[in-house]
Amino acid sequence: MKEFKIVKEPIEIQHVIDQVVDPNCGAISTFIGTVREMTKEKKTLYLEYDAYVPMAEKELKRIGDEIKEKWPDSKVAITHRIGRLEITDVAVVIAVSTPHRAAAFEASRYAIERIKEIVPIWKKEHWENGEMWIGDQLEQHSYRDGKPKMEDEND
Template identity: 55%
Template sequence: MTCEITRDPININDVFQKVVRREAGAVTMFAGTVRELTHGRKTLFLEYEAYESMALKQMEQIVNEMKDRWPVVEVAMIHRIGRLEISDIAIAIAVSSPHRPEAYEANRHAIERVKELVPIWKKEHWEDGEEWVGNQQGTKEYVTRKPEEGDLLE
């Protein structure tokens, strides 16, 4: 298992190599990238921030959930923080397993749970403004400020 938060660009091949193993017949890769248009607004760039120690704990929890549900999988999950330009990779998830169904299902589970649980926020910078966006704990609404660490502990 590999869970990381980095300020460096994510190299997909490096993430892939973390899960390759002799008994794996399938490796699925997910790369979440910065898109140019969001709800009809042109994005200039994004800034990601994280409550890093808690984010890593939550990412490890997600991997443990995956291992409980799909014991045969191996997982690598890396999220980038800082300023990201259009097309940069914000998150990469690699999952290997002996067969493809488990790899696909586990990878989908991983990204959905990251979006739900992991305290990482993005500030979208558009041509006409900027705003912190968050969706942890099941909310999918815009927030007017980046949540503070104390907000997560309540």
């Protein structure tokens, strides 16, 4: 089983966790990203995710490598789902194991923030009165500085 992958089917959360189990770890932290219905006053009906799959899997692995460098003796697995997702569906699962708990919490937070910066995955919001690929609002998500930057932490 691949530790870093993009899938079209519902994510088996336990399978992601199983990949980071290690006799030397004392903590496994998981992050589960789900589809939210209300964003401020706007009601989402469903989301559609697209990805540049081979590159997205490479960039997920890059995040795993960064984590292993920052938090030695850690193990990382990340699965992101694409296609149509309904409200409450799981879009991404991150599992990190480390010898001690503090690093596991920090590293899983790091992973989700990096996903929002560098991994070529896009979501399209479908509302009652329209639809839009998120990230195409030029002013809010500009790449004019030549590299991806952190999205709003509340996304």
